[in-house]
Amino acid sequence: MASSMEATGFFLLFLLAFCSCIHNIFSTTTDLISTNQFIIDGETIISSGGTFELGFFIPRGSINRYIGIWYKQILPHVQTVVWVANRENPLNNTSSAVLKVTRPGILALLNDKNETIWSTNTSRSVQNPIAVLLDSGNLVVKEANDNSPEDFLWQSFHFPTDTLLPDMKLGKNFKTGHEVYLSSWKNDNDPAPGEFTRNIDPTGYPQALTKSGTNVMARIGPWNGLRWSGAPIPLLECCFYQFTFNEEEVYYSFSLINSLDLTRLVLTSNGYIQHLKWVEWTKRWHTYYNLPADYCDTHSLCGAYGSCDIDDTPVCGCLEKFVARYPQQWEKGDWSEGCVRRTPLNCKKEHVFIKYSRIKLPNTKYSQYNKTMTLKGCRQVCSRNCSCTAYSSLDISNGDKGCLLWFGELVDIRKLSEGGQDIFIKMDSSEHESEAGSKTKKAKILAVIFSLLMAMILLILILLWYKRKNKKLKLKEDFELPLFPLLTITRATNNFSVNNKIGEGGFGPVYKGVLEDGQEIAVKRLSRTSMQGIDEYKNEVIYIAKLQHRNLVRLLGCCIQGEEKMLIYEYMPNNSLDSYIFGLDF
Ligand SMILES: *[C@@H]1O[C@H](CO)[C@@H](O)[C@H](O)[C@H]1NC(C)=O
Ligand SMILES: *[C@@H]1O[C@H](CO)[C@@H](O)[C@H](O)[C@H]1NC(C)=O
Numbered sequence: 001m002a003s004s005m006e007a008t009g010f011f012l013l014f015l016l017a018f019c020s021c022i023h024n025i026f027s028t029t030t031d032l033i034s035t036n037q038f039i040i041d042g043e044t045i046i047s048s049g050g051t052f053e054l055g056f057f058i059p060r061g062s063i064n065r066y067i068g069i070w071y072k073q074i075l076p077h078v079q080t081v082v083w084v085a086n087r088e089n090p091l092n093n094t095s096s097a098v099l100k101v102t103r104p105g106i107l108a109l110l111n112d113k114n115e116t117i118w119s120t121n122t123s124r125s126v127q128n129p130i131a132v133l134l135d136s137g138n139l140v141v142k143e144a145n146d147n148s149p150e151d152f153l154w155q156s157f158h159f160p161t162d163t164l165l166p167d168m169k170l171g172k173n174f175k176t177g178h179e180v181y182l183s184s185w186k187n188d189n190d191p192a193p194g195e196f197t198r199n200i201d202p203t204g205y206p207q208a209l210t211k212s213g214t215n216v217m218a219r220i221g222p223w224n225g226l227r228w229s230g231a232p233i234p235l236l237e238c239c240f241y242q243f244t245f246n247e248e249e250v251y252y253s254f255s256l257i258n259s260l261d262l263t264r265l266v267l268t269s270n271g272y273i274q275h276l277k278w279v280e281w282t283k284r285w286h287t288y289y290n291l292p293a294d295y296c297d298t299h300s301l302c303g304a305y306g307s308c309d310i311d312d313t314p315v316c317g318c319l320e321k322f323v324a325r326y327p328q329q330w331e332k333g334d335w336s337e338g339c340v341r342r343t344p345l346n347c348k349k350e351h352v353f354i355k356y357s358r359i360k361l362p363n364t365k366y367s368q369y370n371k372t373m374t375l376k377g378c379r380q381v382c383s384r385n386c387s388c389t390a391y392s393s394l395d396i397s398n399g400d401k402g403c404l405l406w407f408g409e410l411v412d413i414r415k416l417s418e419g420g421q422d423i424f425i426k427m428d429s430s431e432h433e434s435e436a437g438s439k440t441k442k443a444k445i446l447a448v449i450f451s452l453l454m455a456m457i458l459l460i461l462i463l464l465w466y467k468r469k470n471k472k473l474k475l476k477e478d479f480e481l482p483l484f485p486l487l488t489i490t491r492a493t494n495n496f497s498v499n500n501k502i503g504e505g506g507f508g509p510v511y512k513g514v515l516e517d518g519q520e521i522a523v524k525r526l527s528r529t530s531m532q533g534i535d536e537y538k539n540e541v542i543y544i545a546k547l548q549h550r551n552l553v554r555l556l557g558c559c560i561q562g563e564e565k566m567l568i569y570e571y572m573p574n575n576s577l578d579s580y581i582f583g584l585d586f
């Protein structure tokens with residue numbers, strides 16, 4: 001009897017040892033939990049690439065135990081927990097707590113009294129469920145041989161705590177109604193849900209919001225096709241950022257350019273959104289980006305139509321053409337009541353849209369959008385509806401695309417030194433005149449008129465020149481009268497030397513000259529002051545040409561160049577002819 005009991009005891013011991021041996025082999029090498037394995041305190045599973053590890057942990061400064069996922073690679077330096085299962089139900093006695101998978105497909109954490117502390121749920125059942133820790137940090141419950149993500153029964157990426165990992169979608173599925181959002185730890189020692197949440201709020205046009213309860217604490221503006229409208233520029237070079245919004249879902253995610261990088265986005269227990277990157281040589285997390293980055297990121301700090309500019313003192317100012325609603329209060333630094341238009345807007349009267357640039361777009365809670373509408377169409381729609389206060393382009397990634405309309409007051413506007421975008425705010429039409437934009441418009445109109453005038457003058461000049469040239473040619477054609485170059489005449493007359501001057505007629509002086517071939521000529525230089533036009537000149541030529549056949553005096557040709565008009569005659573030594581030439585006064 002005793003020996004039989006001993007034998008049984010020995011066998012049981014052996015079995016236990018064997019089991020625990022098998023168990024240990026699995027726990028140190030595996031990335032999964034199946035129905036016949038489980039995890040107890042001190043054991044972990046490690047993702048296949050060795051990036052993440054899952055197991056029990058105690059936050060620093062706490063006595064409670066939790067199931068969590070942390071970076072395996074950096075564990076020797078720091079335990080960075082990215083996900084916690086039982087954040088609301090800590091274990092205070094883990095001596096016999098287990099994490100196990102049961103049919104039909106549930107991962108559950110049981111305490112020492114065999115009570116379920118935490119569990120996943122599923123709408124489907126499978127034959128051979130397992131829980132796997134993927135190398136992305138996603139803990140997945142699925143059918144053992146089905147790797148299709150659509151068939152996952154449950155995944156931790158759908159139930160994050162305070163951390164957004166690469167390729168995790170923050171947002172909402174409109175079909176299932178399930179929302180994935182971050183919720184901060186209570187404090188550094190307690191992963192229980194804290195004061196803050198970060199989600200993609202789908203009210204109006206979707207935007208990312210940090211909230212404390214229902215109060216919006218910080219915002220970074222709607223997505224504009226490239227980035228969040230208020231995001232700092234340049235964007236972080238670590239990652240690709242994606243925002244998807246359609247009938248099925250809205251979500252934001254980022255993925256790594258270098259898959260070996262360790263980066264995460266975390267909502268801290270004091271309400272900051274931090275984008276962190278592990279820097280191997282300092283063995284520390286480096287903060288890439290922090291929201292709120294400064295005082296100006298405080299939601300609606302400057303009230304309606306107030307604009308926050310961190311480089312200004314005080315940081316709050318009214319948008320141009322707006323004035324403080326309560327100036328005394330405003331002067332004292334109480335900006336909560338914001339600003340109003342200095343010229344009130346009367347919807348029944350005419351209005352204009354004034355462009356404000358480099359703006360972090362206002363809260364889109366009371367907004368509407370149309371992805372296909374043009375900016376012009378957008379303006380028309382806003383113009384027609386009295387409650388529409390402003391509009392902007394929805395997507396600036398490839399020119400202006402789509403339409404975003406605001407209804408009601410505009411809050412949480414920020415002026416950025418880099419980035420931001422244009423918004424067009426509805427104003428009374430009288431604001432148009434003094435607008436800087438209209439000044440440049442006027443300048444543009446003036447420039448157009450000026451260039452048109454210049455073009456006309458140029459055209460007239462060209463026409464005149466062409467006409468003159470034609471006339472010269474015509475003259476030549478009409479009389480077959482040789483045209484002497486001016487140079488020939490100046491040479492022949494010793495540059496109109498006084499010695500060559502043989503007289504002065506009514507129209508100007510007459511010079512004697514000798515051409516290069518020895519022929520003597522008389523040159524009648526029509527005075528510049530004679531105001532004799534080309535037509536009169538032509539008449540003279542015609543007249544002389546008529547006279548010519550009487551052989552009184554022979555006209556050899558003419559010379560027209562610039563202001564100079566000359567007639568060239570054969571020189572007759574006869575004095576009587578001289579007097580004739582001088583007397584050629586018609
Ligand atoms: C341990 O946790 C259980 C619930 O799991 C609770 O009832 C009990 O009071 C806790 N004990 C201590 C010492 O915190
Ligand atoms: C923890 O649980 C074990 C098993 O249920 C029990 O024996 C032990 O007394 C518990 N310890 C405490 C401190 O509650």
Ligand SMILES: *[C@@H]1O[C@H](CO)[C@@H](O)[C@H](O)[C@H]1NC(C)=O
Binds near residue numbers: 113114
């Ligand atoms: C724990 O509960 C399960 C059923 O939920 C039962 O099968 C098992 O025997 C229980 N174990 C202990 C130690 O009570």
Ligand SMILES: *[C@@H]1O[C@H](CO)[C@@H](O)[C@H](O)[C@H]1NC(C)=O
Binds near residue numbers: 121122123
């Ligand atoms: C899982 O549980 C949550 C609440 O804990 C519930 O909202 C959800 O509908 C459940 N899902 C399924 C598939 O049962």
Ligand SMILES: *[C@@H]1O[C@H](CO)[C@@H](O)[C@H](O)[C@H]1NC(C)=O
Binds near residue numbers: 370
């Ligand atoms: C969006 O604008 C387009 C073009 O202006 C129009 O045809 C369409 O009906 C609008 N969509 C909605 C939902 O208003």
Ligand SMILES: *[C@@H]1O[C@H](CO)[C@@H](O)[C@H](O)[C@H]1NC(C)=O
Binds near residue numbers: 368384385386388407
């Ligand atoms: C203006 O837009 C608001 C919000 O969409 C709508 O409720 C209202 O009926 C519109 N008014 C007119 C006159 O179209």
